[in-house]
Amino acid sequence: MDLVQKTKDIRKSVLEMIAHLGVGHVGGSLSIVDVLTVLYYKHMRISPQNPKMVGRDRLIISKGHSGPALYAVLADLGYFPKEWLLTLNQSNTKLPSHCDMNLTPGVDMTTGSLGQGFSAAVGVALGSRIKNDKATIYTIIGDGESQEGQIWEAAMFAGNQHLNRLIAFTDLNDAQIDGPTNEINPIYPIDKKWKAFGWNVIVVQDGNDVFQIDEAIIQAKRSRKRPTMILLKTIKGKGVSWIESMGYANHNFNLSKEQLETALKELV
Amino acid sequence: MRVVFAKELDRIMATDPRIVLLDADLSKANGRAELHKKYPNRSFNVGVAEANMIGVASGLSSYGFIPFTSTFTPFSTRRVCDQITISAAYAKQNVKIIGTDPGLSAEFNGGTHMSVEDIGVLRSIPDLVIFEPVDNTQLVKSLPQIIDYYGTIYIRLFRKITPDVFTEDYVFDLFKADVLHVGKDVTLIASGMMVKPTLEAKDQLEKEGYSVEVINVHTIKPIDQQTIIDSVKKTNAVVTIENHNVIGGLYSAVSEVLAAHYPVPAENIGIQDRFGQVGKLKFLIPEYQMTVEDIVHKAKKVISRKH
Numbered sequence: 001m002d003l004v005q006k007t008k009d010i011r012k013s014v015l016e017m018i019a020h021l022g023v024g025h026v027g028g029s030l031s032i033v034d035v036l037t038v039l040y041y042k043h044m045r046i047s048p049q050n051p052k053m054v055g056r057d058r059l060i061i062s063k064g065h066s067g068p069a070l071y072a073v074l075a076d077l078g079y080f081p082k083e084w085l086l087t088l089n090q091s092n093t094k095l096p097s098h099c100d101m102n103l104t105p106g107v108d109m110t111t112g113s114l115g116q117g118f119s120a121a122v123g124v125a126l127g128s129r130i131k132n133d134k135a136t137i138y139t140i141i142g143d144g145e146s147q148e149g150q151i152w153e154a155a156m157f158a159g160n161q162h163l164n165r166l167i168a169f170t171d172l173n174d175a176q177i178d179g180p181t182n183e184i185n186p187i188y189p190i191d192k193k194w195k196a197f198g199w200n201v202i203v204v205q206d207g208n209d210v211f212q213i214d215e216a217i218i219q220a221k222r223s224r225k226r227p228t229m230i231l232l233k234t235i236k237g238k239g240v241s242w243i244e245s246m247g248y249a250n251h252n253f254n255l256s257k258e259q260l261e262t263a264l265k266e267l268v
Numbered sequence: 269m270r271v272v273f274a275k276e277l278d279r280i281m282a283t284d285p286r287i288v289l290l291d292a293d294l295s296k297a298n299g300r301a302e303l304h305k306k307y308p309n310r311s312f313n314v315g316v317a318e319a320n321m322i323g324v325a326s327g328l329s330s331y332g333f334i335p336f337t338s339t340f341t342p343f344s345t346r347r348v349c350d351q352i353t354i355s356a357a358y359a360k361q362n363v364k365i366i367g368t369d370p371g372l373s374a375e376f377n378g379g380t381h382m383s384v385e386d387i388g389v390l391r392s393i394p395d396l397v398i399f400e401p402v403d404n405t406q407l408v409k410s411l412p413q414i415i416d417y418y419g420t421i422y423i424r425l426f427r428k429i430t431p432d433v434f435t436e437d438y439v440f441d442l443f444k445a446d447v448l449h450v451g452k453d454v455t456l457i458a459s460g461m462m463v464k465p466t467l468e469a470k471d472q473l474e475k476e477g478y479s480v481e482v483i484n485v486h487t488i489k490p491i492d493q494q495t496i497i498d499s500v501k502k503t504n505a506v507v508t509i510e511n512h513n514v515i516g517g518l519y520s521a522v523s524e525v526l527a528a529h530y531p532v533p534a535e536n537i538g539i540q541d542r543f544g545q546v547g548k549l550k551f552l553i554p555e556y557q558m559t560v561e562d563i564v565h566k567a568k569k570v571i572s573r574k575h
Binding site for chain 2: 124
């Protein structure tokens, strides 16, 4: 499969659903499209026809506001009809702003209050180990989210439990709502922090490059004792030049139909 | 109660592989350390990290397990309010959260550990069940129903030795309050460790010629409205007796039922919007005006307010 082309299709779908409503979490959704594409189209053992398949691999997006990126992937894989995408955040939708496991087929955890999904992912990995079903549990956190104390409670526990089938990603886009993460409350040196908590750490220099991401996941699966944190150096709003240039201001903004048209030209 | 609880969990864990234990550095205080040794693959000590404990429990629940978390009452509730709300209740998980040493029973751990607000904090979270057993018999009978009920339950557990209230023939229903004594002049509605002194107050009042109804509310949410309404229609007067702030706890829950369905005069015994402090119950109970005599006094007061 042409993963690069797939990332363009997914980005297009993300922008279309947000533009249909007129507002949404654009930046953080676009920055994780590449990792989602590599996971769902190459690595994860899943069954779109049987979303709750026992022993499946799971993904928990702890930065739950990036739901639109996941919805675009799940619809493309056939978890639910693509028409649902245009109901994003509308009354009675099954696709709310933040991920909800009880509303959306294929969503593995309800997230949105930052820090909590990561603990839940550790619990899921622990559950998988108790059942010895050899599932791989993936989770994505944000760099702003890494300011939450609960992230580090969970990091310490997962490291000490040697949950080697837990593979986490940090969407290191250096942007949070109020400004650049490096100005608000810097989290660096982030690689040393994760190492100190007992994790296998892999830095991906271009976290929007599907080949570099793929290589990092292959490497992470070889870890026999430690959970892995893959630090993805990403660009918030990746894929559309004028959205990228907005910087942290692209976290959540009004997206018009006209703006959508100019954006889609870059995604062919 | 911790000894009986641990014994029952042992019995259940032996045959139910879904049960998982999570403790936050109080497994010894809560009587669960031996269970950790016996079931090492299903028992985890997360250390002093309660938020992560509730999150991990929610993840385990999503994997089909039934996690029982445990720590002291304040750290099981107010400290992890957001985790209980979102990861457990909102996500429709099946987590059993045990808080020990409720209210004044924290004794020498004092004000920092004395949860006067745990029920109030949790009661406004949708779907959450709040349960406070009275004695060992009720606790043992409750566990199968707690496990069978799919959903997040907060179990407010008196940790030390409790006097017996129920006998072996007692039939337990998680969602039904118990009418412990039938009467017609006043309804005393009590919970947890206050049930025993309430029964003593009933004896004293009956000696003085009053006819007293006593109800135990073990499940404060969802509260058994019908039993309360049926009783007050007879007695037309209520006193609630609880080991919790009178704001947000049993008095509030009962008052909500009365206001909506059958308004009658109501008085309360409980912590009067004060923080806790160090001391044995022998000191604290009179200090917070929660003695048998205080209950008798409030019962007479509410009876005098009728009509």
